[in-house]
Amino acid sequence: MFQRFLSVLALLGAFAACAPAGTVQGDPRQDIARDYRLAGVNFSALADLTISEENSIYPQADIVWHGDAPGDRIAQIAAMFQEAAARNIVATRAGDRPVALDITLVRFHGVTRRAEFSTGGVHHIVFDLTVRDADIGTVIEPKRRVVANLEAWGGNINAQLDAQGATQKVRVTDFLTSVLADQLR
Template sequence: MILRLFALCLALVMLTACSVQQTGVQSSGPADVQRSYSLAGNTFSTVPGLDVSEAEGYYPFADIVWRGDPRGDRIAQIAAMFETAFDRNRGVLDGDQPVVVDVQLVRFHGVTNQTRYTVGGVYNIVFNMTVRDARTGTVIEPARRVRANLDAPGGEVAVRLEESGQTQKVRVVDFLTGVLRGELR
């Protein structure tokens, strides 16, 4: 019995160590591009064959894991969050060149309820982003990979955030809004 308890505790510590990261964004795009974009439009798609999981393990092995909405079409729910994030940036990105931004989702790995209410983890969002001239369709910035990680507090902290209105969806949409703004400025 003690050995079994020790193994469980060790597994939880290892899981926590693997899943706790700082919030951050990593992009393969050019750092020295001078941008003056106004957001005229956007598209959302996914790479073919993404796996969606509704499993409640600590770390389901799937491309799409999302629990911030009721069960349903998870890809449509994620597309709606990206759309909201783009909408929030329309008035902020008001530069000289109108652009269309194409997002192709590669991975959206949130946390399961089991993880959220215990150890916490990371929302891992990976997408390809292409920037095109809105008038001609010409590619201005070819597809680049964006990796964005947002801390997902666990346990009591997660409960307090939820109670204060900082739901998973609110936090992720706010984060995506900032990520997109940062990638386009």
């Protein structure tokens, strides 16, 4: 009975945690007033990143992403960053200063299907961010490293969240949206 209670409690916690929750670290941000209006994002990835399609618990690679069908993983990750940025363009319409973000992917280590359906894990996302004036291109905030970690549910909780539409891709895109929003504040 107690084990069933713990299972229900864990499930309720998971549903409450459907909103993106994670940690963001990295280089310190400048202490400046930000009244930004996001105008766009320029996404790139380091040229020497390794990509793994291995379905083990923790593949050794810079890019591990199984939240989309097999394909160009960097393009799939770029699409999530672009979606997150588009959401922030809408959210920052009232800002006075138009800015563009230069994002360079350093690492994107999601969880594999095997981990997703068993142990869970952490989506570990690392990128460099530069904030530029969107009109003239000058650097407003120099490059800084952003390290963002989002818990990935595993097992039955993950299966139930997936069934409700809270897929890996949805959760990571929502998380990237909040990470970018925090960087613009």
